[in-house]
Amino acid sequence: MSVLLVILVVVSTLAVVAATVFLFFLGSVLSRIYHSIKPHVTAQPPSLIPSLPLFRHFPATARVAFRPLANFPSPVHRIRIPQSPVSNGKDLVFSVKRDDLVSTSLYSGNKVRTLQFVIASCEAHQESYQNAKLFAIGSAGSNQVVCALTYGKSVGVNVDAVYLKSDLPDLDNALNVVSALSIVPKSRINLWDNSSGMWKLLNALFRSGPDRVFGMGGNSIAGTLGQINGALELAEQIESGQIADIDALYLPIGSSCTFTGLILGICLAQYRGIKAFQSPDFKIVAVPIHHTFAGLHRSIGIYKAEWSSYIPTLPKYNFHHVSAFLKSIGAIDSTFDLEAAAGDFLTHHVDIVADEDIVGLYGVHSTRSLRAASYDTLLQVFDGTNKSEWSAESQPPVPWICGHFVGKPFAVLLNDLERNTRNGVEKHLLLWQTKSAIQPKGPVDEWMQVKEVADDSKEFGKWLKESQPHSLLRRGYIDVADGKPEDYQFIMKETSLI
Numbered sequence: 420m421s422v423l424l425v426i427l428v429v430v431s432t433l434a435v436v437a438a439t440v441f442l443f444f445l446g447s448v449l450s451r452i453y454h455s456i457k458p459h460v461t462a463q464p465p466s467l468i469p470s471l472p473l474f475r476h477f478p479a480t481a482r483v484a485f486r487p488l489a490n491f492p493s494p495v496h497r498i499r500i501p502q503s504p505v506s507n508g509k510d511l512v513f514s515v516k517r518d519d520l521v522s523t524s525l526y527s528g529n530k531v532r533t534l535q536f537v538i539a540s541c542e543a544h545q546e547s548y549q550n551a552k553l554f555a556i557g558s559a560g561s562n563q564v565v566c567a568l569t570y571g572k573s574v575g576v577n578v579d580a581v582y583l584k585s586d587l588p589d590l591d592n593a594l595n596v597v598s599a600l601s602i603v604p605k606s607r608i609n610l611w612d613n614s615s616g617m618w619k620l621l622n623a624l625f626r627s628g629p630d631r632v633f634g635m636g637g638n639s640i641a642g643t644l645g646q647i648n649g650a651l652e653l654a655e656q657i658e659s660g661q662i663a664d665i666d667a668l669y670l671p672i673g674s675s676c677t678f679t680g681l682i683l684g685i686c687l688a689q690y691r692g693i694k695a696f697q698s699p700d701f702k703i704v705a706v707p708i709h710h711t712f713a714g715l716h717r718s719i720g721i722y723k724a725e726w727s728s729y730i731p732t733l734p735k736y737n738f739h740h741v742s743a744f745l746k747s748i749g750a751i752d753s754t755f756d757l758e759a760a761a762g763d764f765l766t767h768h769v770d771i772v773a774d775e776d777i778v779g780l781y782g783v784h785s786t787r788s789l790r791a792a793s794y795d796t797l798l799q800v801f802d803g804t805n806k807s808e809w810s811a812e813s814q815p816p817v818p819w820i821c822g823h824f825v826g827k828p829f830a831v832l833l834n835d836l837e838r839n840t841r842n843g844v845e846k847h848l849l850l851w852q853t854k855s856a857i858q859p860k861g862p863v864d865e866w867m868q869v870k871e872v873a874d875d876s877k878e879f880g881k882w883l884k885e886s887q888p889h890s891l892l893r894r895g896y897i898d899v900a901d902g903k904p905e906d907y908q909f910i911m912k913e914t915s916l917i
């Protein structure tokens with residue numbers, strides 16, 4: 420009996436020690452990724468300061484390296500679902516912040532905002548370390564990887580991709596890997612079934628060499644500045660009367676970069692007295708897209724808990740580091756406690772929707788998001804901040820409601836909108852459209868590369884084949900054995916990359 424007890428005590432002690440070591444290692448990896456690419460700050464601002472809301476309202480930030488990549492501000496469009504049966508035959512109307520349309524020639528989406536600051540810091544880094552390697556990490560469906568490869572190539576920064584895992588099969592995910600293989604040679608794409616990518620990553624993180632890693636989803640101090648600018652941009656669109664003030668903003672949470680940047684930006688807009696976000700009930704409705712994080716939020720409230728400020732990438736961690744950075748460069752004075760303001764906003768003005776039926780599994784539609792996304796063929800874009808530019812040909816496309824990200828908050832928005840409309844409640848709801856409208860096709864023969872990679876990895880070919888389309892608007896297929904490039908290339912757009 421006593422021997423059994425001793426064994427039990429030893430085994431449980433070892434288990435606790437192993438778990439502690441693992442958590443410590445994980446924390447160290449996450450923190451090294453978050454801080455790998457630091458914002459590059461110059462002694463003086465550039466002679467020509469781009470007209471960013473962030474730079475105008477907080478001039479000291481103009482010293483932070485910034486590379487304009489696309490056309491901002493992104494427009495806000497009004498979208499209608501006509502005569503919806505679920506709202507007693509009334510039209511459903513909501514607004515969309517169209518980050519998906521910021522580039523017509525390369526790539527769009529929320530990650531471009533992040534990258535404008537991150538890539539500028541990479542350019543500065545590469546000036547000092549010409550041989551530095553830069554790794555963009557993500558899972559197979561990552562838009563961040565496509566964005567970093569696209570713009571890295573366009574500005575001359577060498578970015579390699581490291582895919583940490585495959586996602587569940589879905590055409591949108593598969594297309595992103597195909598896009599990556601159209602931008603750079605396959606030797607620079609490390610697939611998930613090849614451990615060499617992981618070793619390169621650990622080497623970049625733990626050896627004090629020149630190699631650097633883009634944070635997951637671009638989440639880092641520099642990346643968050645881009646999202647702060649997004650909130651200030653929307654604040655200006657509201658203040659100038661281009662759009663009515665909003666009651667609720669819906670968005671997905673991946674790495675938390677966009678979510679935390681928008682909260683910080685809203686707090687900074689309020690601090691500067693910009694007349695926006697003034698509805699007493701104003702809130703952000705955010706949906707974690709990963710089932711594990713959603714589960715952790717349901718059980719221990721990870722997105723809002725006080726202790727979460729110690730966990731790299733979570734909102735409170737990001738609030739702390741970004742606020743400290745802005746103070747250190749003199750962008751905000753010491754009388755304003757941005758970190759506390761953001762924490763207060765998170766507590767009182769944010770609904771995290773982590774329901775299992777909304778979140779489903781990471782990387783693909785949940786049942787609820789698939790049902791909501793099936794409305795995409797009915798959506799009508801009918802008004803917007805850039806309306807005067809529209810002609811029959813330039814009528815904007817409807818948003819791409821992907822299952823990986825934006826479909827999940829869209830499902831919540833639709834639900835709220837239907838209920839409000841049925842009950843005659845008028846609320847101005849806005850969806851932050853994060854998925855790019857463009858699926859880029861770079862200069863490399865991607866079909867040849869896809870087939871070569873699939874020859875080496877049968878699992879990759881099988882994954883592509885199983886990646887089914889979920890929208891009537893994009894019914895493509897990628898089958899290396901029996902298919903042809905025309906089966907999916909109609910969804911892609913040739914970029915101006917050479």
Ligand SMILES: Cc1ncc(COP(=O)(O)O)c(C=O)c1O
Nearest residue numbers: 562636673674675676677824853
């Ligand atoms: C289309 C899309 N939406 C939302 C997100 C989530 O943004 P974040 O990682 O900043 O939370 C991502 C992240 O990659 C994305 O690609």
